[in-house]
Amino acid sequence: xxxxxxxxxxxxxxxxxxxxxxxxxxxxxxxxxxxxxxxxxxxxxxxxxxxxxxxxxxxxxxxxxxxxxxxxxxxxxxxxxxxxxxxxxxxxxxxxxxxxxxxxxxxxxxxxxxxxxxxxxxxxxxxxxxxxxxxxxxxxxxxxxxxxxxxxxxxxxxxxxxxxxxxxxxxxxxxxxxxxxxxxxxxxxxx
Amino acid sequence: xxxxxxxxxxxxxxxxxxxxxxxxxxxxxxxxxxxxxxxxxxxxxxxxxxxxxxxxxxxxxxxxxxxxxxxxxxxxxxxxxxxxxxxxxxxxxxxxxxxxxxxxxxxxxxxxxxxxxxxxxxxxxxxxxxxxxxxxxxxxxxxxxxxxxxxxxxxxx
Numbered sequence: 001x002x003x004x005x006x007x008x009x010x011x012x013x014x015x016x017x018x019x020x021x022x023x024x025x026x027x028x029x030x031x032x033x034x035x036x037x038x039x040x041x042x043x044x045x046x047x048x049x050x051x052x053x054x055x056x057x058x059x060x061x062x063x064x065x066x067x068x069x070x071x072x073x074x075x076x077x078x079x080x081x082x083x084x085x086x087x088x089x090x091x092x093x094x095x096x097x098x099x100x101x102x103x104x105x106x107x108x109x110x111x112x113x114x115x116x117x118x119x120x121x122x123x124x125x126x127x128x129x130x131x132x133x134x135x136x137x138x139x140x141x142x143x144x145x146x147x148x149x150x151x152x153x154x155x156x157x158x159x160x161x162x163x164x165x166x167x168x169x170x171x172x173x174x175x176x177x178x179x180x181x182x183x184x185x186x187x188x189x190x191x
Numbered sequence: 192x193x194x195x196x197x198x199x200x201x202x203x204x205x206x207x208x209x210x211x212x213x214x215x216x217x218x219x220x221x222x223x224x225x226x227x228x229x230x231x232x233x234x235x236x237x238x239x240x241x242x243x244x245x246x247x248x249x250x251x252x253x254x255x256x257x258x259x260x261x262x263x264x265x266x267x268x269x270x271x272x273x274x275x276x277x278x279x280x281x282x283x284x285x286x287x288x289x290x291x292x293x294x295x296x297x298x299x300x301x302x303x304x305x306x307x308x309x310x311x312x313x314x315x316x317x318x319x320x321x322x323x324x325x326x327x328x329x330x331x332x333x334x335x336x337x338x339x340x341x342x343x344x345x346x347x348x
Contacts (some may be wrong), residue, residue, distance in 0.1 A: 049286040056284075115255065141259050148284040150242035150256060 048148060048167040055083075055162045056146040059136075063113050064122045066135025073134075075162030080188050082109045083156045084132070085149055087116045088124035093153045096171035097128035103177060104131040107185065114152045115141045157181065159188050221258070223265050232268045235277055236261055240289050248291055 035041030050056070059070030074081065084100065086093040100109060111132035113121035118137055125132075138144055147156065150169065157166035166184055168176065223229040233250055239260060241252035249257040249264070260281075267277045281289050293299050334342065 049283065141256070142263075145256075145259060145263060145284060148286075150285075 048164075048169075050148050050156070050164045051167055053164055055156075055158060055164060058143045058146050060112055060138050060143055061136060063111075063118055063135040063137035065125070065130065066111070066132055068136035069110060069134045071162065074158050077158060077162060078160050079108060080160065080165070080185060081158045082107050083112065083158055084109060085112050085114045085138070085144060085147070085152050085154045086121075086124075087114045087152045088120040089116065090152045092171040094124075094128060096153050096173075097131070099172050099174060099177065100131040101129045102174075103172075107181075108133055110134040111136070112143065113137045114144050114149070115139065157184065221261060221265070223269060228268050229265075231274070232261075232265045235268070235274055236264050238278070238291050239264070239281055240291050242285060242289065 032041055055071050055074045057071050060068045062068040074083070082103075086096075103109070109131050111125075111134070113135070115138065116124075118139075121137065125135075136143075144154075147154075153171050155168045155172055156164050159165040165188065166181070170176075172181075223232060236250040237248045239249045241247045241249045241254055241257040241260075243254035243256050244252050247257075249260045264277060267280065272280075278290070287293055
């Protein structure tokens with residue numbers, strides 16, 4: 001008790017430590033929750049191991065009204081291509097279609113009809129418009145598993161050489177395209 | 192009376208456990224003809240997360256993707272691949288998230304050892320605090336001549 005002022009500050013510091021800890025945890029949770037609201041953080045998101053890897057070996061047969069494609073076609077690319085898994089039975093895919101239609105003049109898009117009857121997929125594209133220059137059918141969903149998709153719609157940006165540069169397990173919207181996809185395309189063009 | 196109560200308890204427990212024991216392989220045609228291979232496929236499948244209903248294994252889930260993954264597992268088992276090979280095949284496509292028991296990594300090691308680390312930190316802090324409190328208080332500094340004179344003055348009576 002020789003120097004009470006120093007002792008007091010020590011005690012105060014010790015008292016403040018749990019409060020500071022709680023504050024840090026609180027800020028962390030707040031960031032997580034606000035990220036969930038903005039869509040920048042999704043706890044259900046599956047960390048896509050395919051990112052920055054070459055596309056898996058696959059080939060999808062023709063799906064009317066387009067021509068099927070394979071891993072070789074994607075690996076031979078010199079321009080970025082957006083690969084979109086969709087299905088006529090999937091409501092978010094239907095909601096996503098206007099966004100894809102708006103993007104089709106700026107970016108080449110290839111579609112894969114996932115676990116869908118060919119006539120249903122063709123009818124779906126007739127109804128919603130067809131943004132895809134090539135179109136394949138993955139009737140049993142095996143190609144989807146090789147790409148690591150867990151549902152539809154899922155979208156992959158394939159860079160030159162067939163490298164997967166970006167992946168979205170949620171329907172594309174204008175915000176995602178402006179905030180993420182466009183800057184990424186710019187950087188791909190530069191490199 | 193006692194026996195009846197015991198059997199009621201047993202039945203209750205059995206009923207509670209029943210949904211756990213029933214796997215979602217709802218179509219017998221999905222099962223492999225060889226019971227040993229089927230058992231192995233079920234063991235592997237129960238370690239794989241269904242990515243649609245994320246807290247269920249693919250053996251428990253009746254989601255379409257889970258059914259597809261069950262079929263893939265059975266095909267690989269029938270081909271004679273090892274459990275490790277099949278697990279790697281899945282992790283290669285879906286990442287470690289598909290494993291219901293995560294592998295040992297720096298992150299998981301830190302997570303699992305955190306209770307022990309926190310306990311050690313607490314015990315160390317408590318030990319030092321206790322030692323400090325019980326240490327003999329430092330001897331007061333010797334009195335100055337002035338203080339000695341005052342003390343003598345005060346204790347004169």
